[in-house]
Amino acid sequence: MIDHLPVLLVVVPIVGAAVPLVASLYTDRAGWPIAAVTMLGHAALAGLLVREVWTGGVVSYAVGGFALPYGIELAVDGLSVAVVALVSAVSLGVLAYARRAGPHENTFYSQFLLLVTGLTGMTVTGDVFNLYVFLEITGLAAYGLVASGREASAAVAALKYLILGTVGASLYLLGVGYALAATGTLNMADMSAKLAAYGYDSTLVLTAFGLMVGGLAVKVALFPLHTWQPDAYANSPDSVSAFISALVSTVSAYALARLLFSVFTVEFLTAVPAARWALLAVASVSIVAGSALAVSQSSVQRMLAYSSVSQFGLVIAGFAVGTPIAVVGATVHLVGHAVMKGGLFAASGIIERETGATTIGGYAGMGTRTPLAAGAFTVLALGMVGVPPAIGFVGKWYILVGAVEAELWPVVAVLLLSTLLTLAYFARLGERLYFAEPTIREEGAVADGGAESAPDSQPDRGVSTGMLAVVVVAAVLAVALTAAVPALEQLLTETLPPLLQ
Amino acid sequence: MTADPLQLDLLTSRYNYYAVVLLLGIGLYTLIESPNLVKKVIGMNIFQTGIFLFFVTLAYRTGGNPPVVTDGGGPYVSPLPHVLILTAIVVGVALTAVALALIVRIYSEYGTLDEETLEELYYD
Numbered sequence: 001m002i003d004h005l006p007v008l009l010v011v012v013p014i015v016g017a018a019v020p021l022v023a024s025l026y027t028d029r030a031g032w033p034i035a036a037v038t039m040l041g042h043a044a045l046a047g048l049l050v051r052e053v054w055t056g057g058v059v060s061y062a063v064g065g066f067a068l069p070y071g072i073e074l075a076v077d078g079l080s081v082a083v084v085a086l087v088s089a090v091s092l093g094v095l096a097y098a099r100r101a102g103p104h105e106n107t108f109y110s111q112f113l114l115l116v117t118g119l120t121g122m123t124v125t126g127d128v129f130n131l132y133v134f135l136e137i138t139g140l141a142a143y144g145l146v147a148s149g150r151e152a153s154a155a156v157a158a159l160k161y162l163i164l165g166t167v168g169a170s171l172y173l174l175g176v177g178y179a180l181a182a183t184g185t186l187n188m189a190d191m192s193a194k195l196a197a198y199g200y201d202s203t204l205v206l207t208a209f210g211l212m213v214g215g216l217a218v219k220v221a222l223f224p225l226h227t228w229q230p231d232a233y234a235n236s237p238d239s240v241s242a243f244i245s246a247l248v249s250t251v252s253a254y255a256l257a258r259l260l261f262s263v264f265t266v267e268f269l270t271a272v273p274a275a276r277w278a279l280l281a282v283a284s285v286s287i288v289a290g291s292a293l294a295v296s297q298s299s300v301q302r303m304l305a306y307s308s309v310s311q312f313g314l315v316i317a318g319f320a321v322g323t324p325i326a327v328v329g330a331t332v333h334l335v336g337h338a339v340m341k342g343g344l345f346a347a348s349g350i351i352e353r354e355t356g357a358t359t360i361g362g363y364a365g366m367g368t369r370t371p372l373a374a375g376a377f378t379v380l381a382l383g384m385v386g387v388p389p390a391i392g393f394v395g396k397w398y399i400l401v402g403a404v405e406a407e408l409w410p411v412v413a414v415l416l417l418s419t420l421l422t423l424a425y426f427a428r429l430g431e432r433l434y435f436a437e438p439t440i441r442e443e444g445a446v447a448d449g450g451a452e453s454a455p456d457s458q459p460d461r462g463v464s465t466g467m468l469a470v471v472v473v474a475a476v477l478a479v480a481l482t483a484a485v486p487a488l489e490q491l492l493t494e495t496l497p498p499l500l501q
Numbered sequence: 502m503t504a505d506p507l508q509l510d511l512l513t514s515r516y517n518y519y520a521v522v523l524l525l526g527i528g529l530y531t532l533i534e535s536p537n538l539v540k541k542v543i544g545m546n547i548f549q550t551g552i553f554l555f556f557v558t559l560a561y562r563t564g565g566n567p568p569v570v571t572d573g574g575g576p577y578v579s580p581l582p583h584v585l586i587l588t589a590i591v592v593g594v595a596l597t598a599v600a601l602a603l604i605v606r607i608y609s610e611y612g613t614l615d616e617e618t619l620e621e622l623y624y625d
Contacts, residue, residue: 129585136592143599152610156623159603163532166545166596173589174525174552180582181559 326402343474
């Protein structure tokens, strides 16, 4: 079974996704336990895979036993295994949160497991077309999850997401076509060698690069391709916005990195400076515009969504700088951002359930009314700004050092500016939480006592211990993950040789 | 442009690629410009069809045989892009289905398919 680890990681959730639909014939509430069992299995497999990569280096798996450059390859190295572990951990956390927060339908958990399938598949695949298929599985499941919100506005947001997401994925597919025309192969490692032989400065290769990166940039939600994101995050149920904000863009950014380093390689970026500059420019604009838009929001969830636009600009900038330390920094920030942003959305969901506050004005004085959730929110927000013990600091610092080493001074300036802007929008919120007079009156005694007094309110608004635990664990992880950075760094430097030339 | 026979040949022999570009253009234009949600989805389909045609035309070779190996040699049409496009068509059908389902939900809730009217209702 150990030999089949990479493919089992994809097979387990996709089989699990079919089970809740069958179970619907007998009961309406079977979805959660099935998803929980499946995800525990997924986590166990992910753990084994981490151990395998840690001790044995890169794992390559030929699907169906077909000879490698022709068959589909699943390739797991240090970068992918870190993202697989992240997907597994965040999914378990979201499940614990969704136990009470809902949605409770069986179909929801089917889509949840499909999304995990897509994300895991995107991470482990070593084939550019396979990546497209998993990108679309991820997309389809995500559109459905966004639409699972109770209000009709969720459907509008989901349709907007669907149309933009499809255009992005289609552009990626067109890019795959160009790359296929240039090399005649779809395997990433094989394509990488053949692209080098074909010549990096040919129009065909440049177009392929532009289309593939452009398509993925829609999925990552870089400015100005981010317009689907705020609606999708703000209109979907809390569990979904925590899940999607933590993972979907993250795995797309991972796919972009995979494309940059495993297919086009650092030499391509060196040979075609325009490509690197274009990436850096888009990332920098994203960083500044995302922060500026976040500062101007009044809804907390929309603010968090625009903050993602800026943070992913940071990650892509790290990858585009391309020095080993910047790439490690971008990966650290990718993982750290997923934990922090997922936690922030979950915490904002709890605060909304307990107090009804959704806007920055409404957060005034809520720090004492929901001490645990607001405390976790504050820790996570500080981590996002980059206050030292938190993981947000390490990622930003590494990217900054990388940019200084590469003497990309404009990027250094943008990075520093972005930290200030991040502080601007989170500090404003922190100030409201703890130092302002409440603007929202308590709605009866129900909202007062926090977790314990909730049960007799309608089920929709209750907050369970599990939900609070998830948020607190996210806050603790945001700080504790800093200790894991050296391990991640070692994992990356051992299994990503192309980076270290 | 000079009447270089090579360039003229390039212009006249690549009509399949013009069809691809035309389809992509029509699709994107409909997607962006049409206020009707159903037409937007149709535009999305046309855009994807352009990509399918691109892959299929990529595989074609003049005088190529179907990729069934018998005794003879000769050029074969590459089967790989066809297989890829079968997958992509399935994905496209699924996307269309999800999009139409969402549109049904939107219509039953807001009573309109017009994007501008919808936006007014949506941001109230």
